[in-house]
Amino acid sequence: MNNVLVQKTPGRHNVLEDFADAIQRCVRCGACQAYCPAWSAGRREGDVARGKVAVAAAMLAGELGRGAELESAARQDISLCLMCGSCTCGCPNDVPTAEIVGAIRREVAAEAGLSAVGVGVAALLGSKTLMRGVAAAGAALAPLMMEKVPESSGLRLRFPLDRLPAVGERILPAPAGKSLFARLPERIEGQPGRPKVAFFAGCAITWLFPQIGEKMVEVLVRLGCTVYLPKGQGCCGMPALSSGDGPLVSRLASANVRAFAPLNVDYIITACASCGSGIGEYYHTMGGDSAILAKKVVDFTVFLEEEGVCERLAALPRAVKRQKVCWHDPCHLKNRGILAPPRHLLAALPGVDFVEMEGASRCCGLGGTFSVHHSEESLLIGEKKVEGVQECGAELVATACPGCVMQLETSLCRAGLPARAVHLLELFGEAELAALAND
Amino acid sequence: MSSLERRLAAVVGRNRVTTTKTDRLIYGFDAGRGRFLPEAVVYAESAEEVAAVMRLAGELKVPVVPRGAGSGLTGGALAVHGGIVLSLTRMNRILEIDTENLLAVVQPGVVTAELQAQVEKRGLFYPPDPASKEFSTIGGNVAECAGGPRCVKYGVTRDYVLGLEVVTPAGEIIHTGGRTLKNVVGFDLTRLFVGCEGTLGIATEITLRLLPKPEAKKTMLLFFSSIDGAAESVSAIISARIIPATLEFMDRATLACIRGRTEIDLPEECGAALIVEVDGCREWLDGEAARVMAVVAGRDVIGSVVAETEEESERIWQMRRAVSPAVREQAPDCFNEDIVVPRSKIPQMIRRLETLSVESGLPIVNFGHAGDGNIHVYILTDLREAGMEARVDALIEQVFAAAVELRGSISGEHGVGLAKARYLDMELSPDTIAYMRTLKRALDPDNILNPGKIFLRGRDDE
Ligand SMILES: Cc1cc2nc3c(=O)[nH]c(=O)nc-3n(C[C@H](O)[C@H](O)[C@H](O)COP(=O)(O)OP(=O)(O)OC[C@H]3O[C@@H](n4cnc5c(N)ncnc54)[C@H](O)[C@@H]3O)c2cc1C
Ligand code: SF4
Ligand code: SF4
Numbered sequence: 001m002n003n004v005l006v007q008k009t010p011g012r013h014n015v016l017e018d019f020a021d022a023i024q025r026c027v028r029c030g031a032c033q034a035y036c037p038a039w040s041a042g043r044r045e046g047d048v049a050r051g052k053v054a055v056a057a058a059m060l061a062g063e064l065g066r067g068a069e070l071e072s073a074a075r076q077d078i079s080l081c082l083m084c085g086s087c088t089c090g091c092p093n094d095v096p097t098a099e100i101v102g103a104i105r106r107e108v109a110a111e112a113g114l115s116a117v118g119v120g121v122a123a124l125l126g127s128k129t130l131m132r133g134v135a136a137a138g139a140a141l142a143p144l145m146m147e148k149v150p151e152s153s154g155l156r157l158r159f160p161l162d163r164l165p166a167v168g169e170r171i172l173p174a175p176a177g178k179s180l181f182a183r184l185p186e187r188i189e190g191q192p193g194r195p196k197v198a199f200f201a202g203c204a205i206t207w208l209f210p211q212i213g214e215k216m217v218e219v220l221v222r223l224g225c226t227v228y229l230p231k232g233q234g235c236c237g238m239p240a241l242s243s244g245d246g247p248l249v250s251r252l253a254s255a256n257v258r259a260f261a262p263l264n265v266d267y268i269i270t271a272c273a274s275c276g277s278g279i280g281e282y283y284h285t286m287g288g289d290s291a292i293l294a295k296k297v298v299d300f301t302v303f304l305e306e307e308g309v310c311e312r313l314a315a316l317p318r319a320v321k322r323q324k325v326c327w328h329d330p331c332h333l334k335n336r337g338i339l340a341p342p343r344h345l346l347a348a349l350p351g352v353d354f355v356e357m358e359g360a361s362r363c364c365g366l367g368g369t370f371s372v373h374h375s376e377e378s379l380l381i382g383e384k385k386v387e388g389v390q391e392c393g394a395e396l397v398a399t400a401c402p403g404c405v406m407q408l409e410t411s412l413c414r415a416g417l418p419a420r421a422v423h424l425l426e427l428f429g430e431a432e433l434a435a436l437a438n439d
Numbered sequence: 440m441s442s443l444e445r446r447l448a449a450v451v452g453r454n455r456v457t458t459t460k461t462d463r464l465i466y467g468f469d470a471g472r473g474r475f476l477p478e479a480v481v482y483a484e485s486a487e488e489v490a491a492v493m494r495l496a497g498e499l500k501v502p503v504v505p506r507g508a509g510s511g512l513t514g515g516a517l518a519v520h521g522g523i524v525l526s527l528t529r530m531n532r533i534l535e536i537d538t539e540n541l542l543a544v545v546q547p548g549v550v551t552a553e554l555q556a557q558v559e560k561r562g563l564f565y566p567p568d569p570a571s572k573e574f575s576t577i578g579g580n581v582a583e584c585a586g587g588p589r590c591v592k593y594g595v596t597r598d599y600v601l602g603l604e605v606v607t608p609a610g611e612i613i614h615t616g617g618r619t620l621k622n623v624v625g626f627d628l629t630r631l632f633v634g635c636e637g638t639l640g641i642a643t644e645i646t647l648r649l650l651p652k653p654e655a656k657k658t659m660l661l662f663f664s665s666i667d668g669a670a671e672s673v674s675a676i677i678s679a680r681i682i683p684a685t686l687e688f689m690d691r692a693t694l695a696c697i698r699g700r701t702e703i704d705l706p707e708e709c710g711a712a713l714i715v716e717v718d719g720c721r722e723w724l725d726g727e728a729a730r731v732m733a734v735v736a737g738r739d740v741i742g743s744v745v746a747e748t749e750e751e752s753e754r755i756w757q758m759r760r761a762v763s764p765a766v767r768e769q770a771p772d773c774f775n776e777d778i779v780v781p782r783s784k785i786p787q788m789i790r791r792l793e794t795l796s797v798e799s800g801l802p803i804v805n806f807g808h809a810g811d812g813n814i815h816v817y818i819l820t821d822l823r824e825a826g827m828e829a830r831v832d833a834l835i836e837q838v839f840a841a842a843v844e845l846r847g848s849i850s851g852e853h854g855v856g857l858a859k860a861r862y863l864d865m866e867l868s869p870d871t872i873a874y875m876r877t878l879k880r881a882l883d884p885d886n887i888l889n890p891g892k893i894f895l896r897g898r899d900d901e
Contacts, residue, residue, distance in 0.1 A: 027767070029470045030510040034552070034573035043528040043548070044482065045509070051465040058464045073459035092764035 010253035011288025013246045016103045020060060023100065025093040026053040032087035032097070037363035038080050040384060041377040046077035049087035049097035056100050067111035070104075078104045079117060080374060082367025082381075083242050084331035085277075099285065105244030117244040180210040181231050184217055190226035191438060198228040198265045200256075200297070202275035203235050204402035212402065215425040216271045216300060222436040223307055232259030236278030242369045253283055253290045260293055268296045269303055271425060273330035273401035281336065299333060301341040301400060301424070312435045313348035322350075325427070326357040326394035328385070328408060330401035334361050342400055342424060349427055357388040357397075364399075366407035382411030389419050397421045443501065447481055447523070450491045455482040466524045469509040469516045470571075473857050477504065477518035482526045486604055486612050486643035492525060493641070493887070494610030502890050505637040507548065507579030510571045512775065513856030515583065515636045519891035527578050530643065533557055541649045542601060542618060547578025547642050551585075554647075564652040566593035569852065570763070578642050583854045584634035588685040591810025592718075593650075595852075597633045604644035605632055608883035618646055631878075636854050637889045639882055656684060656718035657728045658752040660744040661735060662709045666690055668739025669711035670786035673809045676715070677782065679734045681727065684718040686810030687759060690789065693806040696765040701758040706742055713809065714759055716752075766804050770819035774831060776838060779813040780847030788814060791841045799834045813851035839865055855893045863894065 032049035033039050039048035046052070055074045058064040064074055083098040091097075105117045180201050190196070197220055205213040220227045234255045240248040256279060260268060270276035280297035283290035304310075327343055339361075346354040365371065365381030389397055389412065397408050397419060408421035440448075440458075447456040458479045467476045478501070483489045496503045502522030509516050518524050531548035538561055545554060551572040555565050568587035569575055575585065581603070586595035602616030605628075615628040632640050663669040669688055676683065689697075689712045698705050705712070713735075717727045728745060746752035767773045780788045789805060792814075796803040807815040816838055820831055839849040843866050850859055863872060876894060879886075 027470070028468045028509075030508050030571070030574050032574075033508055034550075043531065044526070045465045045480075046462065050468075050509075054465040054468065055461060058461075063464060064461060071459060071461050073457065073461035077461065077465075092767070 010250045010257060011283070011286030011290045013106055013249065014099065014103055014285055016056060016059060016100070016107060019056065019096070019100045019103060022095055023053055023057050023060065026050065026057075026091075026095045027093060028054070029092065031090055031092060035086040035090035037082055037084060037086065037365060037367070037381045038377065041365075041380045042080065046073070047080055049091070049095065052077055052081060052097055052101055053095055056104060059104070067107050068116065070108055075108060075116065078108070080370075080377070082331070082363060082365070082370045084363045084367055085335035086331055086361075086363055089335055102241055102244070105242075106246040107244075109244035110246065114243055114245055178210065180206045180213040181229065183210055183214060184229055186229055186231055188217070188221055188227045188229075190221065191224035194224035194226065194438070195266045196226045196228070196264070197267045197269050197303075198230060198260055198263050200233060200236070200260075200268050200270050200275055200279055201229070202270065202272040202402075204406075205272055209402050209405075209423065212271060212423045212425050215428055216269070218433060219300075219304070219425065219428060219436060220269065222433050223309075224438040228263050228265060230259040230263065234259075236272075236275040237282070238274045238278040239369050241278065241282060242367070249282075250286075253279075253286060256283075257289045257293050260296075261289070265296065267298045267303060268293070269298055269300050271300045271400065271423070272403070273299065273332035273399075274403055277332035277336065281332075299336070299338055299341075299400070301333070301345060302338060305341040305344055309436060310344045310348040313345070313350065313432060316350040316431060316435050319351040322353045323396055324355055324392075324394045325349075325352045325396045325398050326355050326389060326392050327360055328357075328364060328397050328399040328404055328421075329361040330399055330404045331363050333400060342398075345424065346398060346427075349432065351429070352427060355392045355394055357392040357394060359385065359388040362388070364404045364407040364411070366403045371407065378407075379411070379414070382407055383415065386411045386415045386417060390415070390417060394419055396427075398424045398427060400424050441478075443479055443499065443523075446495055446499065447479055447492065450495060451481055451483065451488050455484070456480070466506070466509075466526075467517070469506075469511045469514060471512045471514045471517075471856070471858055473514040473517050473519075475517045475519050476521070477524040478521050480524045480526060482529050484529050486606060489525065489527075489606045489641050489643050490610045490612050492523065492610075493606055493608060496523060496887050497608070497610060497885065500885055500887065502887055503641075504889050505578070505582070505641045507576030507582070508550070508571075508574050510575045511579060511583060511856060512777075512853045513850075513858040515854055515856040515889070515892060516579075517857060519857060525641070527641075527643075528576065530578075531576075534644070536561060536563070536649075537618075538563065540618060541651075543647045543649055545577050545645050545647065547576060547581070547645060549577045551575050551577060551580055558649055559652055562652050563649040565599065565647060565649055566590075567596045567599060570760075577645055577647070581633055581642050581645055582635060582637045583852070586808075586811075586813070586852045588687055588808055588810075590813075591686050591808065592682045592684045597630065599648045600629055600633050600645060601648050602646035603629055603632055603642050605640035606643055607640050608885075608888040612643070613640075616646065620648070634854070636856060636892055638879060638892055639888070641888070653684070653718035653720075655721040655724055656716055656752070657724045658746040658755050659715045659717075659728060659731060660703065660746075660755045660758075661713045661715065661740055662706055662742040663711045663713070664708060664739045664741050666711040666789050667786050669713050669809070670789070672713060672735040672738045672740075673785065674783055675734045675738065676731060677810075679730065681717070681730060681734070683715045683731070683810065685714065685716045685808075687714040687807065688712065688785075688809035689759075689762065689806040690804070692802065692804040693762055693766065696769055696804060697758060697761045700761050700765055702754050703744065703758050709741060710739075714755055762806055766817050766819070769802070769804070770821055772820050772822045774818040774820070774835065776816045776818070776835060776849075777807075777813060777851050777853045778816060778838060778842035778847060778849055779811070779851030780842055780845045782810070782812045784845040784847065785809060785812055785814070788841065788845055788847070791845075792816060792838065795834060795837050795841070799830060799837075801830065801834055808851075811851070812847065836862070836865075857892060860891075860893060860895050 036048045081101045085098045087097045109117045201213045237249040237252040276299045283294040365378040371378035405421045444458045463476045466480045502520045504518045506516040528548045530546035532546045535544040566589050569585040580596045584597050691710045802819040804817040
């Protein structure tokens with residue numbers, strides 16, 4: 001593997017023209033309707049991938065305006081996308097709609113400003129009026145937004161303060177007192193001969209769920225790995241990507257390349273499916289040094305399975321009191337084909353009775369910034385998810401993306417179900433951790 | 440706002456009408472090859488709204504094109520003469536599942552697979568299973584009389600429609616059939632509307648017959664050294680009075696396309712394959728599967744896989760599902776025709792197709808529903824080549840001629856729509872066509888409802 005990152009250039013973003021062939025591949029069969037969460041909420045052609053790809057084709061053919069000239073109806077269709085990639089999984093021709101949507105959003109944002117995309121809010125990044133708005137909103141997130149979270153963090157896009165009424169209907173964790181970086185050192189030495197890994201935490205784990213990050217690092221340490229937690233890391237860029245803010249994505253990618261490249265680790269581990277997609281998949285499409293970084297990215301479920309964690313957990317005596325747990329596939333794991341490892345882990349956990357729920361791979365409806373700007377649709381998509389949980393009778397819904405945890409909690413609560421959503425790592429207790437130690 | 444948009448908004452409300460360039464463009468397609476932009480798109484939410492839109496269209500003499508999922512392959516949902524595309528996707532409620540009388544009442548926008556999932560939870564079964572079932576709508580299935588692999592045993596959509604609520608071209612709401620299996624009062628209008636391709640009325644509520652869900656099924660994959668062996672086996676299975684739930688075949692060219700794309704090893708010398716699935720009560724299935732194997736033995740069978748588990752069965756179906764995308768990848772342009780011939784004529788038809796492929800110099804891949812004689816003929820080509828369009832057209836015409844000659848049909852499932860209108864007279868006599876047109880004219884004198892479909896334009900009345 002090529003570890004040498006000299007120039008630290010982030011690479012470039014694809015533009016709509018780069019997708020001309022991919023757009024041609026769409027045969028308009030309509031199969032994406034079966035997979036697209038945006039379609040299930042609205043059932044208009046513009047909601048589903050086929051309609052969005054048709055918009056893209058019309059833009060390329062000169063039938064619709066480009067950039068700032070794009071008709072507002074088309075912008076609306078492009079904004080109504082969770083960029084979840086579910087459509088691509090079901091598409092017989094592998095049309096990458098989420099990437100095409102991203103390219104159009106960047107094009108529109110670059111010419112007409114971020115707000116023209118209808119999903120992102122440029123004004124949020126460090127504006128004075130925003131700061132005043134914070135006090136007025138008085139929401140749980142306010143202190144967090146004011147003081148700690150960097151201006152470039154995706155959390156600011158996910159929970160923009162001028163949209164707090166919409167955010168107010170949601171379950172948000174109280175911001176943690178101390179961020180992950182304040183809790184842990186930058187390097188923890190492991191056993192000789194064991195992998196050297198870096199943990200890419202991402203905004204949600206850093207600021208909202210540091211306990212998940214701590215658990216992750218603990219698991220890696222118990223496995224004997226040398227663990228790096230470079231403080232220079234930032235947001236992966238997914239929310240900015242979803243907002244069409246190409247320059248911000250580039251800035252974030254540069255920062256992450258700078259933070260991770262010198263470490264020369266074997267793997268970069270993520271415990272947030274979206275971050276994994278961002279620094280893994282999206283950086284790959286940018287080429288340059290970002291792509292080199294991307295090659296090292298591994299989701300923790302895959303890493304743990306390869307390290308033989310399932311076998312070790314399965315060797316533990318089954319707990320007397322077990323909880324019925326089902327699994328929600330985060331879109332950003334599903335699209336990378338990561339379906340089996342988390343299930344194997346769940347099935348092996350001694351305190352868990354794993355049950356499969358119907359619609360496990362259906363999107364939860366969060367979709368990065370989608371939930372903020374299309375709150376109604378987002379909640380509707382969430383409602384569909386809950387049916388499966390109810391039917392299988394699970395007490396817990398485990399998943400591997402903090403965003404999904406929040407959205408699932410919101411949906412479960414709104415439906416009045418007693419079930420709760422958790423991150424898979426939260427199911428690792430002392431007994432499980434002890435089983436990981438290398439003799 | 441155009442005056443059409445204003446009038447429509449008065450009927451359905453402003454936010455369920457659109458005339459933007461964007462919406463006109465993206466509603467200009469279905470899953471076929473045509474492209475026509477409507478003037479407006481309307482999302483209906485009730486039969487009353489559909490009726491009101493029809494009455495308004497009649498007054499303004501603007502065409503109305505009903506649309507479900509837009510998965511049709513023959514251009515049925517395209518606004519060939521402009522006008523209004525009337526989307527029914529939002530009328531997607533399952534109104535009733537009656538477990539005592541074994542029936543379901545649904546709105547037209549319900550997705551086929553969704554209905555199947557809901558009835559199966561109650562131990563019931565809605566058999567018609569077009570390959571598009573995960574996204575096609577029941578309304579579209581009724582309008583096209585959709586079929587699928589299971590139709591060899593269970594029949595097509597037509598066999599499950601008990602009754603309809605229909606909005607007529609004049610904007611009246613009428614009811615046909617009912618909730619009983621038997622019903623002989625008046626004309627069988629239900630059957631008239633099933634397969635009418637949205638040209639005679641718009642189905643706004645559909646009452647469907649259900650069956651008890653078969654307890655279990657068993658899937659077998661058989662390899663043959665020749666297509667004749669496979670075809671004879673199909674006849675032999677049926678003659679042995681075994682009706683499998685599905686009976687699918689793939690020819691040599693099809694197998695070549697999917698080799699390496701499935702977990703199943705496809706022997707090199709294999710000239711054809713059959714997938715046979717039997718269903719029914721569990722104890723009885725092993726015997727039935729053994730009978731199938733006994734019947735086909737000695738007919739050029741060179742290998743077989745009998746699925747013992749759900750996963751093994753799924754692997755076989757995964758292979759079948761890999762066919763369409765794999766075939767499409769073989770060439771830039773791919774024409775998919777769905778001819779049907781009497782079951783016993785399959786070998787003859789396949790041989791005819793092989794000859795036509797050689798004569799035309801265009802590769803043809805064949806697979807489909809052997810059990811009911813429905814063959815999917817895929818012609819692989821590159822339209823960028825000069826003169827190709829004409830060569831393909833000529834070949835398609837010869838394929839249709841062969842099917843008709845063998846007393847089959849030019850379309851088993853996908854309907855006529857726009858794509859096959861010009862071939863209608865190959866199969867139907869002038870008097871038969873005239874009879875149909877008389878019906879259409881009587882019910883829709885101004886040709887408001889889905890004009891330009893089934894029949895060619897430019898003859899007597901249009
Ligand atoms: C990948 C793929 C596989 C397919 N496989 C099969 C298959 O195995 N078997 C098969 O039979 N077909 C198949 N089809 C074709 C297609 O899916 C069917 O014809 C289906 O029934 C169309 O349903 P729809 O909801 O998409 O209808 P649309 O395409 O929207 O409309 C089809 C026609 O029905 C009319 N219509 C729609 N709704 C109504 C209504 N409520 N009242 C009156 N008219 C209406 C429209 O005007 C149009 O003429 C396939 C298509 C694709 C893309
Ligand atoms: S499934 Fe793929 S090819 Fe089919 S319409 Fe959707 S994007 Fe196009
Ligand atoms: S990325 Fe997700 S929301 Fe967007 S079109 Fe595809 S399936 Fe729909």
